[in-house]
Amino acid sequence: MWEVEAYGTGSTTPPSTGTGLDDPVKKEIAMKLVSTFENSSLDWRAQFAYIEDIDDGRGYTAGIIGFCSGTGDMLELVERYTAKKPGNPLAPYLPALRRVDGTDSHEGLDPGFPDAWRRAAQDTVFQQTQEEERDRVYFNPAVSQAKTDGLRTLxxxxxxxxxxxHGESGFRSIRAVAQSRALPPSRGGDERTYLHAFLDAREEEMRKEEAHSDTTRVSTAQRRFLNEGNLGLNTPLYWSVYGDAFSLTS
Structure with missing residues (x-):
């Protein structure tokens, strides 16, 4: 699992141009974008109850950020939720979640776990915990590293x-490949050149997995914004994912 300090020592002043992704307005844009990538919907708050096995080798995928039963983040989420609210519908499944961690197995989870997840998702405490874990594990570390690398909002x-x-290890691998091809702005490189290298490496990594081989979340969304020179991720935004068109005009 990630912690902010896991990205190494040292820091640089955040980019001076534009606002960062942690600005509330930009963060809301980010949540909507990822929701279109993950759930084909701009309404990311409607995804607290989402759960299915998408056959990607990670077991159940669920919630606003795709917590997975096979990768540890779902387990940590349910553990933190249970610490706040011990009698929740997911608590009885903690032993099974610990057993299946690192696998795609449903052993001990079927048939009741998906219904328990959907019941828990009606609880504002569980919703809040999902958001906290999204930020702790993914959002805050990624934004911190990007700022250290001298990157703007896009x-x-x-x-x-x-x-x-891709998780921590996958992200690190993509970043390492990108930095072997282009320097980030923090090391004197051109931001757009570096981001093209990063997105190239990202698409290459996605094509390694059949379940993630459709790269449109990069090629017709993030790459489009980059080609338009929209390094601030400013609205209006127009993009397509899996053949569906989306826009944010304000």
Whole structure:
């Protein structure tokens, strides 16, 4: 799991141009973008109850950021929720979640776990915990690293979205490949050149998995914003994912 300090020592002053992804307005844009990538909907708050196995080898995928039963983040989410509210519908499944961690198994989860997740998702405490874990594990570390690399809002989003799909190790691998091809702004490189290298590496990584081989969340969304020179991720935004068109005009 990620912590903010996991990205290494040292820091740089955040980019002076534009606002960062952690600005509330920009963060809301980020949540809507990822929701279109993950759930084909701009309404990210409608995804607290989402749960299914998408056959990507990670077991159940659920919630606003795609917490997975096979990758540890779902387990930590349910543990933190249970610490706040011990009698919740998901608490009885903690032993099974610990057993299946690292696998795609449903053993001990079926048949009741999906219904329990949907019941828990009606609880504002669980909703709040999902948001806290999204930020702790993915959003805050990714934005922090992007700022250290001298990236503006679009680059911060590119890091965040890569973290969401590929996790810490996958993100680090993509970033390492990108930096072997182009220097980030913090090391004197051109921001747009570096971001193209990062998105190239991201698409290459996505094509390694059949379940993630459709790269439109990069090629017809993030790459489009980059080609338009929209490094501040400013509205209006127009993009398409999996053949569906989306826009944000304000």
């Amino acid at each position: 680059g911060q989003f590119a890091y965040y979205d890569a973290a969401v799909m």
